[in-house]
Amino acid sequence: MNREALEQLYTAYGFAVHRRCSRLLGSDAEADDALQEVFLRVERFGTHSVAEPLPWLYTLANHHCFDVLAKRKRIDGSVDAVAMRAAEGSEGPSLERTQLVAMVLANCSVRARDAATLYYVDEMTQDEVANRLGVSRKTVKEKLAQFKTVAARILGLVNGEEAAR
């Protein structure tokens, strides 16, 4: 892509992409890196004249953030260990919440993460999520149920640790 086109895209949507990455990763510093990665992909592969750049950029951002979260999961250790650390509250409320969100997303399937992000972050209806992902509403419900199961398990671990203290 030429520089002018990239600058226009960044001016219009750079903030939105950064905001999305910051929400998923829980860190402005990591969102800075994620923003660069998203625009690197845009620079390399072009927009292919997508009709709606914002949802497309969000998809790139989501997938990059999910990769970061998956790596963080491998580094941070098991769900139980992270839940225990979060319950101990030694890392501050902001990081604690970030760790929880990250662990939930990192432990879901790709489809469940996509559905949960569209549903909870973008606040789409189940029909809108189904339309965006090209699946049935029944599938969306199943994926959201999977997400809830993982989230409930991790929240349960945290609450269990807190209750035990």
Place this chain on the structure above:
Amino acid sequence: MKTIDSLEPHAAAPHLAAWALEQAAFAPDAAPSLHLQTCQACQGQVAELQRQRAAFLTARPARPFIVHVQERASHRPFPWFRFLLPAATAFALVTVLLVFVGGQLPDDVSLKGAAPQLRILVSRQGAEATEWAPTVPLREGDLLKFAVTLPSDGFLFVANLDSQGHVSRYFPTEGRASQALRRGEHLLPGSVALDAVQGDELIIAVVSNAALTEAQVSSAASKAFAQSGQRLEAIEALELPGATAIKLHHKTP
């Protein structure tokens, strides 16, 4: 955004959903919905998003960001080139060796010997990264990013020297030789999470007109550490063929 704690679906809200508000705020050609035309609350949210975007662009202007992205893109292979990785690696090694043995950058590149400028950006507990002031102690868990301004084209290596004399490579994040960069300011990719080791540390940026290996920089840093009587604050430069910028910081629990 919905809270993960509640796990409740969003209510059939009378106002626009997050994606619709963002589309209205950011998409240049978005036609306002009927609801948005008549709802002051949603209009206010759209205006606030646009205000935040303007502030973001002031802090992170488009031109230098895109220039940096294109610089990075020019240094990274396409995924479909992966099968050429062995050949590309060999080519890169030969190139580095030739440049190193030759001792000079290509003809269109020069280094005038002026010192680079090193800025450290710190993010604490997920907050937005801000420029670090030398009087502020750093802590375990702080995320550091580095911005280096090169007075002319050259090769950059950034290292850390701790109070025990240990040397760590910060930049380049991959490879063991300094990396060629054009003149101007570069926000270096990646970030460094500080560990639990306490005490003074030096962050050293070396710009040279030939590639330096990690072993060369590490050796020069260790020598300077020994010659200074293991006093980091007494180190002003490294004995290397290049210009150096050094920042001393103190890390507390």
